[in-house]
Amino acid sequence: MNDALDVALRLLIVFVVFLTFPLIIGQTEHKVMAHMQGRLGPMYAGGFHGWAQLVADGVKFAQKEDIVPAGADRRIFQLAPAVALLPYLLVLLAIPIGPGEGAVGEVVDAGVFFVLAVMGVGVLGSLMAGWASANKFSLLGGLRTAAQLLAYELPMLLTAASVAMAAGTVSIPGILDAFEWWWLPWQIVGAIVFFVAGLAELQRPPFDMPVADSEIIFGAYTEYTGLRFALFLLAEYAGIVVLCGLTTVLFLGGWHGPWGADGLGWVWTLLKAAILAFLVIWLRVTYPRLREDQLQKLSWTLLVPLSLAQIALTGIVKVVIQ
Amino acid sequence: MTLAATAAHLAPDTTAAAGSHGLLVTTAAESHGFLSPTGVEIAFLLVGLVTFGAAIVTVTTKQLVHAALWLVVTLGGLAVEYLLLTAEFIAWVQVLIYVGSVVVLLLFGLMLTKAPIGRSPDADSGNRWAALTVAVAAAGALVWVVVDAFRTTWIDLDGPAAGSTEATGASLFQNWVLPFEALSVLLLAALVGAIVLSRKTKAETSSPHVNSRAATGGSPSVPDSRNHPIGRNEPTEGTASAEGTASVQGTASAEGTTSAEQEGAR
Numbered sequence: 001m002n003d004a005l006d007v008a009l010r011l012l013i014v015f016v017v018f019l020t021f022p023l024i025i026g027q028t029e030h031k032v033m034a035h036m037q038g039r040l041g042p043m044y045a046g047g048f049h050g051w052a053q054l055v056a057d058g059v060k061f062a063q064k065e066d067i068v069p070a071g072a073d074r075r076i077f078q079l080a081p082a083v084a085l086l087p088y089l090l091v092l093l094a095i096p097i098g099p100g101e102g103a104v105g106e107v108v109d110a111g112v113f114f115v116l117a118v119m120g121v122g123v124l125g126s127l128m129a130g131w132a133s134a135n136k137f138s139l140l141g142g143l144r145t146a147a148q149l150l151a152y153e154l155p156m157l158l159t160a161a162s163v164a165m166a167a168g169t170v171s172i173p174g175i176l177d178a179f180e181w182w183w184l185p186w187q188i189v190g191a192i193v194f195f196v197a198g199l200a201e202l203q204r205p206p207f208d209m210p211v212a213d214s215e216i217i218f219g220a221y222t223e224y225t226g227l228r229f230a231l232f233l234l235a236e237y238a239g240i241v242v243l244c245g246l247t248t249v250l251f252l253g254g255w256h257g258p259w260g261a262d263g264l265g266w267v268w269t270l271l272k273a274a275i276l277a278f279l280v281i282w283l284r285v286t287y288p289r290l291r292e293d294q295l296q297k298l299s300w301t302l303l304v305p306l307s308l309a310q311i312a313l314t315g316i317v318k319v320v321i322q
Numbered sequence: 323m324t325l326a327a328t329a330a331h332l333a334p335d336t337t338a339a340a341g342s343h344g345l346l347v348t349t350a351a352e353s354h355g356f357l358s359p360t361g362v363e364i365a366f367l368l369v370g371l372v373t374f375g376a377a378i379v380t381v382t383t384k385q386l387v388h389a390a391l392w393l394v395v396t397l398g399g400l401a402v403e404y405l406l407l408t409a410e411f412i413a414w415v416q417v418l419i420y421v422g423s424v425v426v427l428l429l430f431g432l433m434l435t436k437a438p439i440g441r442s443p444d445a446d447s448g449n450r451w452a453a454l455t456v457a458v459a460a461a462g463a464l465v466w467v468v469v470d471a472f473r474t475t476w477i478d479l480d481g482p483a484a485g486s487t488e489a490t491g492a493s494l495f496q497n498w499v500l501p502f503e504a505l506s507v508l509l510l511a512a513l514v515g516a517i518v519l520s521r522k523t524k525a526e527t528s529s530p531h532v533n534s535r536a537a538t539g540g541s542p543s544v545p546d547s548r549n550h551p552i553g554r555n556e557p558t559e560g561t562a563s564a565e566g567t568a569s570v571q572g573t574a575s576a577e578g579t580t581s582a583e584q585e586g587a588r
Binding site: 149 | 414418440
């Protein structure tokens with residue numbers, strides 16, 4: 001009885017996090033972007049500094065008619081948003097927020113593999129959307145999505161493998177238990193590569209070729225309206241939560257901090273993830289979009305060699321300190 | 323598939339050395355029976371049926387992209403089967419490699435070459451009976467070998483996980499190191515072969531405009547890039563993508579997307 005209640009409670013908490021954190025990041029993005037551009041951003045919805053803007057957006061999306069184009073492959077078109085969104089919910093389950101077994105949705109033995117595998121599945125949603133829309137621009141968006149995933153999945157995996165090597169385990173709580181502060185300079189290259197590759201996998205600027213609005217309208221999501229479109233947007237922001245959380249727990253030590261690790265570990269995790277999320281928004285405001293060939297070049301000629309070098313460095317240090 | 327094969331080999335090997343590995347594979351048929359299945363066994367059978375059904379739809383559906391998506395269901399079902407057998411690591415690798423990469427590559431290839439919405443009757447092969455014969459023969463041989471090898475072997479699902487990452491790693495790098503290394507050489511050969519293939523066709527086809535575009539980044543004004551990407555049917559992508567190795571995928575995709583990008587920027 002207690003076990004069932006415990007599991008239900010954890011699932012509920014993860015679900016609530018899954019529904020609220022992306023909205024918080026979305027609202028932060030509105031505000032941060034606005035202030036960086038010398039504007040105020042949303043100010044009216046909800047009263048205080050427009051805090052309810054995204055709730056209002058959600059209501060608007062829910063009211064819109066749900067249109068499926070006549071030439072589209074109906075069932076796949078409708079299924080695609082769920083395929084894009086659900087993997088991120090599953091990944092959130094495996095990210096520990098504090099020390100001990102109580103602070104993670106579900107302890108997964110091969111956690112690093114689990115999160116990377118399930119995150120890769122989310123891209124299938126974009127591919128399905130791009131193909132099933134029966135629209136040239138959508139198809140181009142889908143193609144670009146696939147090309148981007150294939151290029152950036154490898155450096156992500158390699159750098160995650162580097163951390164797993166350093167910790168001697170592929171379980172995420174295990175990696176956090178083994179973490180020492182000097183891992184930060186040791187794995188810094190891997191951390192940057194992981195974060196950049198993750199951004200590319202989420203198709204966030206400057207890696208938003210697949211949805212480049214000035215070229216191919218909105219890529220794979222061109223034909224979507226209403227709630228299904230909102231689900232794709234939610235998937236993007238849930239992806240930011242997941243990426244920042246993963247970078248935090250794999251490379252930045254998660255709940256480790258200079259002080260207060262006993263009771264306040266979760267504050268450290270949230271703080272680090274929030275700083276990374278701010279960085280994601282900052283990058284969007286700062287950098288122009290990469291061209292497709294620049295994008296491929298960045299991955300294959302820079303990120304992959306860097307991650308291989310990081311693995312070599314990890315191996316050497318690991319052997320030396322043993 | 324290599325890890326899957328290793329997993330299949332893991333059980334009989336550990337029967338011999340069960341003590342040293344800490345794996346509990348009992349050979350006692352008296353405590354188990356086919357007539358009183360446990361919940362996990364029933365779930366295993368049901369998931370197996372779903373996987374089997376999805377596999378049949380994969381090869382019989384007339385819609386190309388649907389076949390690729392049913393393949394996702396099939397491979398995902400296999401991953402669930404691995405999970406039910408406590409082989410967690412292998413299950414996630416299955417999802418990572420097959421669902422996350424191979425199927426994405428497959429869809430990419432389909433979209434680049436030919437992916438109409440609706441039925442494509444010309445996709446039917448005339449060799450279907452020969453293919454069916456080979457498939458049935460291969461399935462029969464595999465089932466016979468597996469049944470013969472594992473007849474009285476039971477995995478103790480309540481004990482320590484027999485397929486945990488640690489157990490799999492130890493088995494892979496202690497007992498099966500030689501096949502593992504041989505397979506990596508095989509992959510290397512496939513990689514080199516794919517590079518050779520793509521190089522050759524690059525010289526034959528009219529690809530200089532793709533290269534100059536990638537190098538200079540000037541505005542694309544190439545008239546022969548005006549055909550729709552669906553109509554594009556180069557043999558390069560198909561051959562390279564069939565190899566299924568990570569870095570080859572990149573080479574092929576880098577080529578493909580440069581030309582696709584011309585379409586978009588137009």
